[in-house]
Amino acid sequence: MDNWKTRTKLVHAGTRRSQYGELSEAIYLTQGFVYPSADTAQARFDKLGDDEFIYARYGNPTVAMFEDRIAALEEAEAAFATASGMAAVNGALFALLEAGDHIVAAKALFGSCLFIVENLLPKYGVEVTLVDGTDLNAWEAAMRPNTKVCFFETLSNPTLEVVDIVGVAAIAHKAGAKVVVDNVFATPIFQRALSLGADVVIYSATKHIDGQGRCLGGVVLGEKAFIRGPLEMYLKHTGGALSPFNAWVMLKGLETMDLRVRAQAESALSLAKALEGHNKLARVIYPGLESHAQHALVADQMEAGGTVISLEIKGGKAPAFRVLDALEIILISNNLGDAKSIVTHPATTTHSRLSEAQLAELGIGEGLIRLSIGLEDADDLLADLKQALKSA
Numbered sequence: 001m002d003n004w005k006t007r008t009k010l011v012h013a014g015t016r017r018s019q020y021g022e023l024s025e026a027i028y029l030t031q032g033f034v035y036p037s038a039d040t041a042q043a044r045f046d047k048l049g050d051d052e053f054i055y056a057r058y059g060n061p062t063v064a065m066f067e068d069r070i071a072a073l074e075e076a077e078a079a080f081a082t083a084s085g086m087a088a089v090n091g092a093l094f095a096l097l098e099a100g101d102h103i104v105a106a107k108a109l110f111g112s113c114l115f116i117v118e119n120l121l122p123k124y125g126v127e128v129t130l131v132d133g134t135d136l137n138a139w140e141a142a143m144r145p146n147t148k149v150c151f152f153e154t155l156s157n158p159t160l161e162v163v164d165i166v167g168v169a170a171i172a173h174k175a176g177a178k179v180v181v182d183n184v185f186a187t188p189i190f191q192r193a194l195s196l197g198a199d200v201v202i203y204s205a206t207k208h209i210d211g212q213g214r215c216l217g218g219v220v221l222g223e224k225a226f227i228r229g230p231l232e233m234y235l236k237h238t239g240g241a242l243s244p245f246n247a248w249v250m251l252k253g254l255e256t257m258d259l260r261v262r263a264q265a266e267s268a269l270s271l272a273k274a275l276e277g278h279n280k281l282a283r284v285i286y287p288g289l290e291s292h293a294q295h296a297l298v299a300d301q302m303e304a305g306g307t308v309i310s311l312e313i314k315g316g317k318a319p320a321f322r323v324l325d326a327l328e329i330i331l332i333s334n335n336l337g338d339a340k341s342i343v344t345h346p347a348t349t350t351h352s353r354l355s356e357a358q359l360a361e362l363g364i365g366e367g368l369i370r371l372s373i374g375l376e377d378a379d380d381l382l383a384d385l386k387q388a389l390k391s392a
């Protein structure tokens, strides 16, 4: 299996077949497991074997198939699946940090990630420094003797800024800190954060892994000593377990993820190119465009620019709202990575909790809209965007 290529791993890795030899992976919809003898029960509670289970909060065969499949894709030693992306972020940070430690995080974080870093961690005695993630000097300057974690998302949401994973990892590791990357926007297909130097990688499986808007889920990947050690200890006792049914949806999502994400990124690039210079737009942000401020870094650490484009509509909120309302195929929602193309106005929805000063600092203007490109025909999407932009 180690030399299988991505698509083969995504279809076959981690499969566990029952005595019936089912072709499609089974859903083991059970919270508990029965032991043939009291001795077996005692032995399992004493030391759990590799493919043994005692309770679904600790593990389940369908969940294990999902964990093993995504671990194979990422070439990670181990993975722990969670009920949502936020359970994964929360688990990773709380398992790595304790009172008296310090975390350095990029300012441009998903709203709930920012809440954990800014509001929750300080309540438990963790010191926090937020930096401009694109500035390596800022990371370097923020390091302290008690810095234990550097945490960031790359690509960032919604301005699609890129953090230099190799650069931050060098700074963090010199100071003895771990690098935790939320790799959702880049996807595991286009960016291998672990091989670039991250110690822990997190996904909201709700996004591209499901890819069809059905279930919440998440996963944390990294070294076995961490995943099956402190992370598992934290998550199994605090209850963020992924349900077997949702694990099955994610497992089947992985089978088609490479095909889906590549098709979505191809459409995103062609749309970004077609819209660049449009007279109703102040900016087209897409990491695959040569005009992206960090195009060289994108080329170094990503295989493609991803599935999200951000557009700055000239004139602010009113014309931006008119464009959203005029779109016919592209739906107003806040998921991303979905088969259906989606548009979001971050300043009034996903980022409405931020102050005006924070929004300005992050470059999230009133005219900014975020497009998650789906699996529809790119010509239809371009026609929809062009007709809607007329009302801007």
Ligand SMILES: *Cc1c(COP(=O)(O)O)cnc(C)c1O
Pocket: 084, 085, 086, 087, 089, 110, 112, 113, 153, 157, 182, 184, 185, 204, 205, 206, 207, 216, 217, 218
């Ligand atoms: C969606 C998202 C999350 C949270 O994931 P949920 O599955 O909604 O809990 C975390 N980080 C990023 C970058 C996301 O896009």
